[in-house]
Amino acid sequence: MTAVSMKVNNKTVSGEVEGRTLLVDFIRTNLGLTGTHVGCDTSQCGACVVHIDGKAVKSCTTLAVACEGAEVTTIEGIAKNGKLHPMQQAFHEEHGLQCGYCTPGMIMSSIDIVKRNGKKVSEEVIRRELSGNICRCTGYHNIVAAVQSAAAKM
Amino acid sequence: MSDTGIGARVLRKEDNRFITGKGQYTDDINLKDQTFAYFVRSPHAHATIKSVNTAKAKKMPGVVDIFTCKEVEQDKIGGLICGWMIHSKDGSPMKAGPHPILASGKVRFVGDQVAVVIAETRAQAKSAAEAVVVSYGVLPHNVDAADAMKTKAQVHDAAPDNRVYNWSIGDQAATDAAFKSAAHVTKMDLINNRLIPNAMETRAAIGSYDTGSDHYTLYTTSQNPHVARLVISAFHGLAPEHKLRVIAPDVGGGFGSKIFIYGEEVVCVWASKRIGGRPVKWTADRSEAFLSDAHGRDHVTHAELAMDRAGKITALRVNTTAAMGAYLSTFSAAVPTYLYATLLSGQYNIPNIYAEVDAVYTNTAPVDAYRGAGRPEATYVIERIVETAARELKMDPAEFRRMNFITVFPHQTPVIFQYDAGDYGAALDKALEMSDYKNFASRKAESARHGKLRGVGFSAYIEACGIAPSAAVGSLGAGVGLWESAEVRVNAVGSVEVLTGSHSHGQGHETTFAQLVSDRLGVDINSVAIVHGDTDKVQMGMGTYGSRSGAVGMTAISKALDKIEAKARKIAAAVMEASVDDIDFKDGTFTVKGTDKKMAFGEVALASYTGHKINSSEIELGLKETSFHDPSNFVFPAGVHICEVEVDEDTGLTKIASYTAVDDFGTIINPMIVEGQVQGGVAQGIGQALIEGCHYDKESGQLLTGSYNDYNMPRAGNMPHIENFKLGFTFTKCPSNPLGMKGCGEAGAIAAPPAVINAITDALGIRDIAMPATPLTVWNAMQPMKRAAE
Numbered sequence: 001m002t003a004v005s006m007k008v009n010n011k012t013v014s015g016e017v018e019g020r021t022l023l024v025d026f027i028r029t030n031l032g033l034t035g036t037h038v039g040c041d042t043s044q045c046g047a048c049v050v051h052i053d054g055k056a057v058k059s060c061t062t063l064a065v066a067c068e069g070a071e072v073t074t075i076e077g078i079a080k081n082g083k084l085h086p087m088q089q090a091f092h093e094e095h096g097l098q099c100g101y102c103t104p105g106m107i108m109s110s111i112d113i114v115k116r117n118g119k120k121v122s123e124e125v126i127r128r129e130l131s132g133n134i135c136r137c138t139g140y141h142n143i144v145a146a147v148q149s150a151a152a153k154m
Numbered sequence: 155m156s157d158t159g160i161g162a163r164v165l166r167k168e169d170n171r172f173i174t175g176k177g178q179y180t181d182d183i184n185l186k187d188q189t190f191a192y193f194v195r196s197p198h199a200h201a202t203i204k205s206v207n208t209a210k211a212k213k214m215p216g217v218v219d220i221f222t223c224k225e226v227e228q229d230k231i232g233g234l235i236c237g238w239m240i241h242s243k244d245g246s247p248m249k250a251g252p253h254p255i256l257a258s259g260k261v262r263f264v265g266d267q268v269a270v271v272i273a274e275t276r277a278q279a280k281s282a283a284e285a286v287v288v289s290y291g292v293l294p295h296n297v298d299a300a301d302a303m304k305t306k307a308q309v310h311d312a313a314p315d316n317r318v319y320n321w322s323i324g325d326q327a328a329t330d331a332a333f334k335s336a337a338h339v340t341k342m343d344l345i346n347n348r349l350i351p352n353a354m355e356t357r358a359a360i361g362s363y364d365t366g367s368d369h370y371t372l373y374t375t376s377q378n379p380h381v382a383r384l385v386i387s388a389f390h391g392l393a394p395e396h397k398l399r400v401i402a403p404d405v406g407g408g409f410g411s412k413i414f415i416y417g418e419e420v421v422c423v424w425a426s427k428r429i430g431g432r433p434v435k436w437t438a439d440r441s442e443a444f445l446s447d448a449h450g451r452d453h454v455t456h457a458e459l460a461m462d463r464a465g466k467i468t469a470l471r472v473n474t475t476a477a478m479g480a481y482l483s484t485f486s487a488a489v490p491t492y493l494y495a496t497l498l499s500g501q502y503n504i505p506n507i508y509a510e511v512d513a514v515y516t517n518t519a520p521v522d523a524y525r526g527a528g529r530p531e532a533t534y535v536i537e538r539i540v541e542t543a544a545r546e547l548k549m550d551p552a553e554f555r556r557m558n559f560i561t562v563f564p565h566q567t568p569v570i571f572q573y574d575a576g577d578y579g580a581a582l583d584k585a586l587e588m589s590d591y592k593n594f595a596s597r598k599a600e601s602a603r604h605g606k607l608r609g610v611g612f613s614a615y616i617e618a619c620g621i622a623p624s625a626a627v628g629s630l631g632a633g634v635g636l637w638e639s640a641e642v643r644v645n646a647v648g649s650v651e652v653l654t655g656s657h658s659h660g661q662g663h664e665t666t667f668a669q670l671v672s673d674r675l676g677v678d679i680n681s682v683a684i685v686h687g688d689t690d691k692v693q694m695g696m697g698t699y700g701s702r703s704g705a706v707g708m709t710a711i712s713k714a715l716d717k718i719e720a721k722a723r724k725i726a727a728a729v730m731e732a733s734v735d736d737i738d739f740k741d742g743t744f745t746v747k748g749t750d751k752k753m754a755f756g757e758v759a760l761a762s763y764t765g766h767k768i769n770s771s772e773i774e775l776g777l778k779e780t781s782f783h784d785p786s787n788f789v790f791p792a793g794v795h796i797c798e799v800e801v802d803e804d805t806g807l808t809k810i811a812s813y814t815a816v817d818d819f820g821t822i823i824n825p826m827i828v829e830g831q832v833q834g835g836v837a838q839g840i841g842q843a844l845i846e847g848c849h850y851d852k853e854s855g856q857l858l859t860g861s862y863n864d865y866n867m868p869r870a871g872n873m874p875h876i877e878n879f880k881l882g883f884t885f886t887k888c889p890s891n892p893l894g895m896k897g898c899g900e901a902g903a904i905a906a907p908p909a910v911i912n913a914i915t916d917a918l919g920i921r922d923i924a925m926p927a928t929p930l931t932v933w934n935a936m937q938p939m940k941r942a943a944e
Binding site for chain 1: 176660826861879
């Protein structure tokens, strides 16, 4: 077991993990933050996306020990002072979710897409950059609309 | 219409917990002292189990225990059941083999579960599972439906030639006679490709046995927790219903795959008692989901369509072989029979139909209902052959359809169903206009200038949903009734709790059901709570599938609301000292005709609980009513979808250039949610047509598409752009339920595959192409034309 310490949602946390412990398991099991989901075992579905030092990363493909000293943000950490992040608000307003399982990863990836591509990110770019996030419910239509809507407000 | 009532685009009440990471899915739940299960699965498609040696694995760190069929049999735990009995055309009952919760004697597909390891952590259970030594005697296997009746691989002794049943529907002699006098006959061989449902949340379960009260709890990813409880009680013999609580909390998508009762979930419940009452948790890896979830479709069909000189359809003859996989899953037997062949009339007036279906065992994962369940397969057959017939007759495919549409309702088809209402011409007109069909030629020319082949394809689908009248399905072999229950509890302060047997796993019931209550009782939508998914809270229910939660589930709520209103009128009359006949109820307020007396709904609720001004010997106190609604007919949503594709001549890549869906769902409670259902359904249909396909290797019997590396899921980039995906609605009221609702959950997945394939074959000028029409498949199909051109 190895001791690991990091900042998660602005709070310093630490724990004892095995070398093989994935970040997603540390977040879900050790920290009890179950908003980050696991949807596959090949790093493709994106349900587990969190931000590490401000960048979208698949936490199912990241070792917990590799995040020593990092700043991690999960879906639970993006609303500020009880106010939803514009991306959360847009997913709600555009009906960008149905079963909700892919939603946390979708929102975390989408925030990163807008950050990197700006307010006027095109539909083409959104669709291409969401290729690492799979949704089975919505057909992506309203997810794309939500990202565009949030981009204008971010 | 109020801003939260029927027809309003109300934003979803359930969203907040999902967008903030506070949803509670089964794997998010952890019970005190829980253990973790991992299943040892067969690496062979077909083999005898010679021995299972668990000695070494049992000594691995953290292992609590390991069980095989030996312990299952010791405890006399029953096998999994198929809940629908189909009889062959010779009258014999279907031939079903045993389906134990852990394989006994034989494994029948790659992934069949042989043993379960229970350990302190998931990683320990997984490591120990690898140390379980199973000795197999490999047997011949078969993974193809088309070969099942001629293979050496005998999957179950009970089913000679692997034939589960040979079923038929319709008048064979009359159909044959119609073909003899036909002016034109179109024939096609069609394959409906096998799909893997892939809800984003994999299946999971926590079984927990309480030694003190001799009571079990199962948390599970289920679309119908009450049916799970019933089956586990009545057939597995684990516990009577009052000793078993089943909770299906937030469920991350189902699409049919979470209707069924699977072995793993039953094992978790059983094993918890076996290990002394510690909870047993299991969460499927995605790889396990690919291997062990029930798959969908997998039909091989020959179809023939007869027409007279004018192009009027006179008969349809269909012969289908449907794969069942290695075991009969919960509703599998009904899918290629009563959910399939009964829809072969489509939207058309076809006087004669005869269909014959062979259901066959194969050495693959079981096949059962997947979004649409039989109806996509029927729609694919009818819409592909109608399109092809129109082309052969050199008629416009839209006009060929129109001249054959059913126009008089009710309409009795030759294959059981009586369509109650519809206006297929109206949907066609609207779809033609919205898709700008008249200018298709100019768009085709424009595409050609960019090296793209453009094609247009139609799909005029119909489905039967809102399943189903209980006596009718009982007479056809269903083991259960398909009614739905509702209980409406009005609290003393006037807030309302609705307990429903429907289960939401993405459909938005917490919003739409609350809209109905708000509309009827005039209460604020935020004063309504929808309770579902827990057998300790809701007495009984049949769950959500077959687009039934609106037409059946909401009708049950509506009927309970009728009773609430009737009783509230009596209470209002008593309190206001008036005759019940003089009480009016509107917008949440009771008034006495001709006076200024009035009471708000909440005041009446309070009065019903205080009892101060009610003679309780005449009016029972309290305000709570229940209803069990059994539908009188199926409901028949229908519509016309038009797809335009652009095929890249150099790469074979197909893009959906535009997609137009016009649907008649009857009354719509929340257009935003209904549009979402259509968008999602169409995405699954486009996935089936273009990229998705489950493949087993013929030689080894291994699942080749066992991960997202190999099974191509639709991504955002596969779908048409926002401005090119147009949705419209037409309206005919459904006469069989008071709300006039049909159903919208499956329409997209039913309609889209033939629309896409009709468009691709039109673009390429070919008769047929296999699904999925991947770039390779399309490129190969183009080569003969290119060679001919050179």
